[in-house]
Amino acid sequence: MHAQVKSNGRNGRCTCQKSAEEALRESEKRFRQLQDRLIQAEKLASLGTLVSGMAHEINNPIQGIMGMAELVLDERDPVAIREYTRDIIEYSRHIAAVVRDFACYARSNSHEDEVDVDLCERLAEAVKMVRRCPHFGKVEVVTQFQPVPRLRARRVEIDQVFVNLLSNAVQAMDGRGRLELATFSKGGTMTVRISDTGCGIQKALIHRIFDPFFTTKDPGKGTGLGLSIVCQIVNKYCGTIGIESEEGKGSTFTVQFHAEKRREEAHDGVAGPCYGRREAGACAGGR
């Protein structure tokens, strides 16, 4: 490279700078593609848990639909037939809605453009998904949503952040406890807080929870990528994520996005990753 600069003088330096910029752009592009693929792979892995919830959400109405259809076959009273048919239609619609929700969640993030995302709405949708988990049990959900500004982001990635954090919280409570969800905004910072009364995290492990492939779950029950991906997505949108936890009492995850920083980023057309601030017991972030 130096040789080229020397031989071509000023023009050579320009060419060299240009090619370095191109290489950097290419490398950024490849990084983003890899990041997208990783995010998608983790999402599909986490779908495994949600799918067993889907079995319940679909097999139940199918049981009703099949039962009603068999009753229609034997029924002569037109009023009863109409009633059973209405039930069949209603519950078929329910199945269609469940499949649509799951399909939306599973679809590839790389094909979606950034839109103005309503964080409260996405958090409420994530709760709907996680309620279908088989281990949701008797968990009580308490919400305190204050309006927050919209965040320019890919909706599916924000969904992935919330579904991951909520799934972890629900699993930590093992079917019993209180899940508190709050959103608020102050001075351009949008905050989403997810608290559970679950088993909490050991002090010695808390600094590792955002590390890739780190998991406290039994073998085969978790990829160890969930929180690492959450962290990557949050960082990508100039956000930060922090955790407070006490073993045996529960954990609180706090996700913050900074509206102004994000707007500047979007306006500048910087498409690369934005490294979020690290916090105590927080996301290790970055690449």
Place this chain on the structure above:
Amino acid sequence: MEWQDPVMAGGRLGRVLVVDDVEIVRKSIRTTLANAGYEVVEAENDEQAIRVMREMTDMLPVDAILSDLRMPHINGTELIAYFRRQYPMIPVVVLTGYPDVELAVSLMRQGVMDFLVKPVLQNELLTVVKRAVEQKGMRKQQVIS
């Protein structure tokens, strides 16, 4: 004279408790069983199921229990354990949306009579319920004799 179950005298073929949180499931099972000649009592959660059973004065308030496992706010496994503990003579059939073989084996070991995975056809359901009601009759007869 052949032994006659007092509960069976109420419903033509017997009385069945159906526990499921989904209304259409209860409705289709209720109609199917009623058409076949059973009396059906329903509960949509664990508390209701326990209350319904306690409110009936008979020692063996129903002839069979057909229960879902995973319902919102319910640990169905605990409910099944309660039924087995309080009413060991009443056959319990699990009807669930989760095809979980390990769980099925574990529940059968705890005395659950059958483990059905939704969706089931009317005939299959009626065959299992009939077998459960007959089993309860036989168990009771064994205790009496």
